Amino acid sequence: MGSSAENITKKTVSVTVSENREKFVKRYGNILDFLELDVQVDAISSLVQFYDPDLRCFIFKDFQLAPTLEEFEQILGYPLEKGKPYCYPGKYPRVQKIANVLKVNDIKKLEDMIQNRKGTCGFPRNLIEEKARCLAENGDWVAFRDVLALIIYGTILFPSAQELIDFAAIDAFLAYRDNGENPTYTVLADVYYTLNYCYEKKGKRILCCLPALYVWLVTHIFKNGCKRSCPIKDFMMCDERCGTFPNVPLMGTKSVINYNPVLALRQLGHPHRGEPAKEALTTFVIYDMDAEIVETRRVQQAWNDIVKVEGRDIGKRSCEANTSYPLWLRERVQKKVKLPFHHLVSNVE
Numbered sequence: 001m002g003s004s005a006e007n008i009t010k011k012t013v014s015v016t017v018s019e020n021r022e023k024f025v026k027r028y029g030n031i032l033d034f035l036e037l038d039v040q041v042d043a044i045s046s047l048v049q050f051y052d053p054d055l056r057c058f059i060f061k062d063f064q065l066a067p068t069l070e071e072f073e074q075i076l077g078y079p080l081e082k083g084k085p086y087c088y089p090g091k092y093p094r095v096q097k098i099a100n101v102l103k104v105n106d107i108k109k110l111e112d113m114i115q116n117r118k119g120t121c122g123f124p125r126n127l128i129e130e131k132a133r134c135l136a137e138n139g140d141w142v143a144f145r146d147v148l149a150l151i152i153y154g155t156i157l158f159p160s161a162q163e164l165i166d167f168a169a170i171d172a173f174l175a176y177r178d179n180g181e182n183p184t185y186t187v188l189a190d191v192y193y194t195l196n197y198c199y200e201k202k203g204k205r206i207l208c209c210l211p212a213l214y215v216w217l218v219t220h221i222f223k224n225g226c227k228r229s230c231p232i233k234d235f236m237m238c239d240e241r242c243g244t245f246p247n248v249p250l251m252g253t254k255s256v257i258n259y260n261p262v263l264a265l266r267q268l269g270h271p272h273r274g275e276p277a278k279e280a281l282t283t284f285v286i287y288d289m290d291a292e293i294v295e296t297r298r299v300q301q302a303w304n305d306i307v308k309v310e311g312r313d314i315g316k317r318s319c320e321a322n323t324s325y326p327l328w329l330r331e332r333v334q335k336k337v338k339l340p341f342h343h344l345v346s347n348v349e
Helices: 010-028 031-036 041-048 069-076 095-102 107-112 125-137 141-157 167-179 184-200 210-221 293-302 324-336
Strands: 057-059 115-117 120-124 164-166 237-242 248-251 256-259 306-310
Touching: 010 031, 010 141, 031 141, 031 210, 041 210, 057 324, 069 184, 069 210, 095 107, 095 141, 095 167, 120 125, 120 167, 125 141, 125 164, 141 164, 141 167, 164 167, 184 210, 184 248, 184 256, 237 248, 248 293, 256 293
Parallel strands: none
Antiparallel strands: 115 120, 120 164, 237 306, 248 256
């Protein structure tokens, strides 16, 4: 794994988490496991060669794979039925709220530690890590668990290219801690946004929650007959679309981007009945949420009207596909897969 995870206070974590792990997991899901995960960057590098930015999926000769909310729910450990999706509020939290988490009394001193690196604002990672060490040494385990979670949010779930725990990650953390806003949607949105961005920019650095993407990939490598490819969980239903959108719009820390659940039917163990409807694959992206306030609010409102599809409505479990589906897929592979990534390992963190 890259330095972001390796440099987190592992000694502090190993000493203290043995007593606090159960409480941490109950509060913050499975994210602590990411500290110990050895992400094979070569595997990620190989995977992204097959990303189709228009379909929002990885496309191969005989099948395609698309990370889904239901899969990331299991990986991250944040139940989708608990808490609404994180929504960027249009501004980042006041320093006072951050000081309360860090147990810092001198607000002015904390404000002076804010750094702006190439347009990204936040706190140096080592500052937050040092605060976690101090809390552990003082035995303030409740505050320590919060700060440890903040570190993981800022370095693994929502990493910054500038070695900062930036305000976007801090806001997502506080939204979950204080309001129960689920970060699963946000993590998946940032994964799709990053893949699209890297494709468009021809090999730019992949900056998203790589451990979640890696776990997702590994679960699809190990198959069990004609059961669903991903052994995380058998899903009885999944989100199909939201509001007036023909698919699912996801709000991340950087943008809003759609994904297409219709393309995940086969990997969830259900047959493709034919070529997907073009409407269900309609692309939607907002690169600057501050500049597209009306559209951003439309996405937020759409999540009040979620349309779910149950297994019985999409057919019995099967690895089969209608004849028109593989024909469509092969044609898509020939036309769209361009493999723009050449030397990706150095760009993965």
